[in-house]
Amino acid sequence: MVDTDYVTSDNDFETDSDETPDTPVRPIVGDADLDGSVTSADALIVLRISIGLDADINVPEAVIDVDKDGAVTSADALDILRFSVGIPVGEIAAAIKTD
Numbered sequence: 302m303v304d305t306d307y308v309t310s311d312n313d314f315e316t317d318s319d320e321t322p323d324t325p326v327r328p329i330v331g332d333a334d335l336d337g338s339v340t341s342a343d344a345l346i347v348l349r350i351s352i353g354l355d356a357d358i359n360v361p362e363a364v365i366d367v368d369k370d371g372a373v374t375s376a377d378a379l380d381i382l383r384f385s386v387g388i389p390v391g392e393i394a395a396a397i398k399t400d
């Protein structure tokens with residue numbers, strides 16, 4: 302009789318199905334440098350990306366396209382800057398509250 306339990310055990314080991322984190326790490330909308338807060342530094346990064354600088358920065362577009370118009374522009378940077386100084390920005394606030 303062939304013992305298939307070993308094969309099953311190996312497959313289970315590779316799927317990592319038991320290691321789902323309780324709180325999946327989700328970037329804050331507007332937090333371009335992923336440091337956990339939305340500041341003017343994030344606005345500067347987004348502004349640079351919007352004009353083609355720092356194109357190699359690996360930030361999900363969903364994080365920095367705060368007005369959800371499908372492009373990273375200076376308008377997104379301005380929204381982030383406004384939010385960082387306490388001016389309500391609907392898109393960012395809504396995205397943060399959604400959870």
Ligand SMILES: [Ca+2]
Pocket residue numbers: 331332333334335336337338339340342343
């Ligand atoms: Ca930040």
Ligand SMILES: [Ca+2]
Pocket residue numbers: 365366367368369370371372373374376377
């Ligand atoms: Ca945008």
